[in-house]
Amino acid sequence: MSFGTLRARHGECRYAHHPNGSDAATTMCGIAGFLRATSVNEPGDPGILRAMAAAIRHRGPDDEDVWHAGGAGFAHRRLAVIDPAPHGRQPMLRGDGRWAITFNGEIYNYKELRRELEGEGERFQTQSDTEVLLAALIRWGVQALNRLNGMYAFAFWDSRDKRLLLARDRIGKKPLYYAKVGDTLVFGSEIKAVLAWPDLERRPNLEAIHHYLALQYVPSPFTAFEGVERLPPGSFVEISPGEAPIAKRYWNLSAxxxxxxxxxxxxxxxxxxxxxxxxxxxxxxxxxxxxxxxxxxxxxxxxxxxxxxxxxSSRPVKTFSIGFxxxxxxxxxxxxMVAERYGTDHYEEVVxxxxxxxxxxxxxxxxxxxxxxxxxxxxxxxxxxxxxxxxxxxxxxxxxxxxxxxxxxxxxxxxxxxxxxxxxxxxxxxxxxxxxxxxxxxxxxxxxxxxxxxxxxxxxxxxxxxxxxxxxxxxxxxxxxxxxxxxxxxxxxxxxxxxxxxxxxxxxxxxxxxxxxxxxxxxxxxxxxxxxxxxxxxxxxxxxxxxxxxxxxxxxxxxxxxxxxxxxxxxxxxxxxxxxxxxxxxxxxxxxxxxxxxxxxxxxxxxxxxxxxxxxxxxxxxxxxxxxxxxxxxxxxxxxxxxxxxxxxxxxxxxxxxxxxxxxxxxxxxxxxxxxxx
Missing domain, CATH: 3.40.50.620 (HUPs)
Structure with missing residues (x-):
């Protein structure tokens, strides 16, 4: 065991704006975006999307990109954890831009899903779980959610049917927040991305604060801001432009x-x-x-x-502990004791x-x-x-x-x-x-x-x-x-x-x-x-x-x-x-x-x-x-x-x-x- 101690003081798939993309299996990241009531994007939309992405830059320091068309817009911040080369950049598009996705997380069974989709005639250009998820949603729709094993939150847009799908993993490992601001739906991996929308007024939600005082946290679907909601685990929102978002369950744990x-x-x-x-x-x-x-x-x-x-593991595992x-x-x-038994590279910090x-x-x-x-x-x-x-x-x-x-x-x-x-x-x-x-x-x-x-x-x-x-x-x-x-x-x-x-x-x-x-x-x-x-x-x-x-x-x-x-x-x-x-x-x-x-x-x-x-x-x-x-x-x-x-x-x-x-x-x-x- 090596030991260190610190003291604390404190169809065809393409990528939006990236014609040279290749393969990447998994990225953790931050996502954000909007859906306007009309099919027209505003001149300032790219700047707004970049502001939303900037609010969650820490979630994905490796890369950033935005996409907008037909009244919808996605922003993506990327942290690459498999094949860190710039292959898996998002938002990802398919079908000449009909479908678009921005995805945070990873699908652990994506290889099995890929084989199943290939058996149904799908062809893939990358090794990424993002492309598999995109193909699954195109072919199976909302039912694809029941086939996923992973941690994820994503937004999927069908420009022909004018339908936006927001979804979150079964137990809530990856977050997703949304708000209806006028006729526009705004969403993001963190509240900060939603608050970056210029017309959203920040008002405290007193009922949520009451529950916070009792529980020490704000329970879903509440947030501390009036008009901003957290999508519950195992749930999705499917919405057309101008509609009110309604969260629905797609999964319930066995009783x-x-x-x-x-x-x-x-x-x-x-x-x-x-x-x-x-x-x-x-x-x-x-x-x-x-x-x-x-x-x-x-x-x-x-x-x-x-x-x-x-x-x-064939190499010593790195382990991290906090002391007081x-x-x-x-x-x-x-x-x-555990670090010594397994010869880990062990690091500590005293707080x-x-x-x-x-x-x-x-x-x-x-x-x-x-x-x-x-x-x-x-x-x-x-x-x-x-x-x-x-x-x-x-x-x-x-x-x-x-x-x-x-x-x-x-x-x-x-x-x-x-x-x-x-x-x-x-x-x-x-x-x-x-x-x-x-x-x-x-x-x-x-x-x-x-x-x-x-x-x-x-x-x-x-x-x-x-x-x-x-x-x-x-x-x-x-x-x-x-x-x-x-x-x-x-x-x-x-x-x-x-x-x-x-x-x-x-x-x-x-x-x-x-x-x-x-x-x-x-x-x-x-x-x-x-x-x-x-x-x-x-x-x-x-x-x-x-x-x-x-x-x-x-x-x-x-x-x-x-x-x-x-x-x-x-x-x-x-x-x-x-x-x-x-x-x-x-x-x-x-x-x-x-x-x-x-x-x-x-x-x-x-x-x-x-x-x-x-x-x-x-x-x-x-x-x-x-x-x-x-x-x-x-x-x-x-x-x-x-x-x-x-x-x-x-x-x-x-x-x-x-x-x-x-x-x-x-x-x-x-x-x-x-x-x-x-």
Whole structure:
């Protein structure tokens, strides 16, 4: 193992305008474009398209091109990861320009699809998955989406039928945003590209902000901007000029299997299946003509991916880890165990509170408020990885599909509450409500009150404290004039349809996470952080075959003996040190709690108690000061709420208040953003 440590401070196919194109298999990139209500392009359209592309230049630093005709326009930024020569340039055209596509992502089964299409008479000029996707859409239409295995977002235009198709992969690994501005539909890989449209007015979406405060992220299809939507995973929009966009599902994950209490499972056989599926998925994602590495946290998921990469690679795998200056958050010793076992070229970066200096960059790149504190280490590990590789594999999805989160265990352990008699539930509810507000914030009393609330609540209500960071009591105490209308609106309503898919509370919680937390938090976090540095991130656990298989495995088999992620641990046990298999799970979040008591207290106080912040009327006067004092003095742990409010205010000052261009690079904005705390 080589080791480095850093300390952080901070028919015929052609290409638009490219007659000499040849072959390229895969490009990761950023896309943008529009569809006008008329078939006439405006003289300024090329400039607008280039401005939209400039806003997401970081997603594809290798190349840029635009195309426009018949009232439609596409922009494309390219990051080449297979055959980096200028072969796979987009937008790509076919049929004398009748069809056009701009595509972000990769299709893992494109060779199989190509053979099938060739059997139906198609002929190809390149080896690219883009050309295969274009041919598939021409021949099979929307039904082609059901045949794809990959991560992707794309726009496909048929100039004769005047139909635009926007689509996103099944689980939401690649993003796509859109807005109707007058009679024009505008879309892009990031909100910044959409905001570059000159007539789009930036207005905060207060309902989305309400959900953000509860969840720490903005759930689909909402965004933080009025009139801008995120296309949900597994969905498409098919639209003609002037029509209103309506998202439709093309794929739904198989419903979770209910556990038969009398059923017995061959855990060893299931573990072998899981290992084989994961190995195949890892192999698919190691294909590239540029250096490939892995994010290695030291947890089971990333360690398993690293081990399988090392076994299948003829060269040492490059691995990347983040550590913290607080031991309770630092997993580097576990990452080193795996790195040493497999002889990886291992790189580390230690993050301390000074890493908060990148907050202006984070706020700019995410484009909307995003309070998951693990965005900080993800941003740092992406920057570190990009110094050495162009592609990195991650362990995302393992916890959701194999029941790895502590909250799933808590759900299973609370099943007894369903058998509590009604009179006892009422007594618990009365006692919880009788606790004086002055005492309810104290740590131990708050815990006792929460237990009483658990006993008196339904399954979904019991889940609220595990996932909601601004609960109803918090909202009533916090919300000012503008947010007050939403104080009684529970964000649990977003989770409810998925949560009720199973009578097993743990399964329902995982099902809700797969459809909300995973695509709208975790995958957004990784996509934005990695693409900020032109790094492609691939997630083997989110292969469609593996996801479908895992959804058919009952919870009792995934947690044999009540062991969280027991099936997956059994599957990868031969590959990993026992310390990795048996260690308790530690989240990837930053040590925001101690930082906000000391290192970041002055910053948070300066921003959140500033008159500029309080004049927004989002929160009650003095509420932020109370939170800060309670947290600093150890009266109540308020760090998640403080952090969410801090990020929200930074977002307002970055995207709503000033006339900053979304095309400006973060480095050019930092002089203004450094004044955020003023």
């Amino acid at each position: 979770p299997v209910e556990t038969n209490p009398a059923a017995k499972f061959d855990v060893a056989a299931l573990a072998e299946e899981a290992r084989e599926l994961l190995e195949t998925s890892v192999r698919r994602r190691m294909v590239a003509d540029v250096p490939v590495g892995a994010f290695l946290s030291g947890g089971v998921d990333s360690s398993a991916v690293t081990a399988m990469m090392a076994i299948q 200056d607080h031991a309770d958050y630092d997993e580097r010793k576990y990452a080193r 301390d509170a000074d890493a908060s200096e990148i907050l202006p960059d984070l706020v700019w790149h995410y484009g909307e408020p995003f309070a998951d504190s693990s965005a900080l280490p993800t941003f740092h590990v992406s920057r570190l990885a990009r110094q050495h590789v162009t592609v990195a594999l991650s362990g995302d999805g393992g916890d959701e599909f194999f029941l790895g989160y502590q909250r799933y265990g808590a759900c299973a352990n609370m099943a007894w509450i369903d058998h509590v008699p009604g009179f006892a539930r009422e007594a618990a509810k009365w006692t919880a409500n009788a606790i004086p507000a002055a005492l309810a914030g104290r740590r131990y009393i708050r815990g006792a009150r929460r237990l009483l609330q658990y006993v008196s609540s339904t399954g979904l209500q019991r889940y609220e404290p595990m996932m909601m960071y601004f609960q109803q009591d918090d909202r009533l105490a916090a919300y000012g004039e503008l947010l007050q209308p939403y104080a009684a609106v529970s964000s649990l309503n977003i989770l409810q349809p998925y949560f009720q898919a199973s009578s097993d509370m743990a399964v329902g919680a995982a099902w809700a996470d797969i459809h909300t937390y995973l695509p709208d938090d975790l995958l957004v976090k990784v996509d934005v952080a990695s693409m900020a540095f032109g790094l492609e991130c691939r997630a083997p656990f989110l292969d469609v075959e593996l996801m479908e298989w895992a959804s058919r495995v009952p919870a009792a088999a995934k947690m044999p003996g009540g062991v969280l992620k027991g099936l997956l641990k059994k599957a990868v046990e031969p590959l990993l040190p026992a310390e990795i298999i048996n260690r308790p799970k530690l989240g990837f979040g930053a040590p925001i709690e101690p930082w906000l008591k000391r290192d970041l207290f002055e910053l948070a106080e300066g921003v959140l108690t500033d008159s500029r912040t309080e004049n927004r009327k989002l929160f009650r006067p003095g509420y932020a000061a109370t939170l800060l004092r309670e947290h600093r003095d150890g009266i109540r742990l308020n760090h998640t709420r403080i952090w969410a409010m801090l990020i929200l205010e930074f977002w307002f000052r970055t995207w709503i208040d000033p006339p900053l261009s979304p095309t400006a690079a973060p480095s050019k904005q930092n002089q203004q953003l450094s004044k955020l705390s003023c």
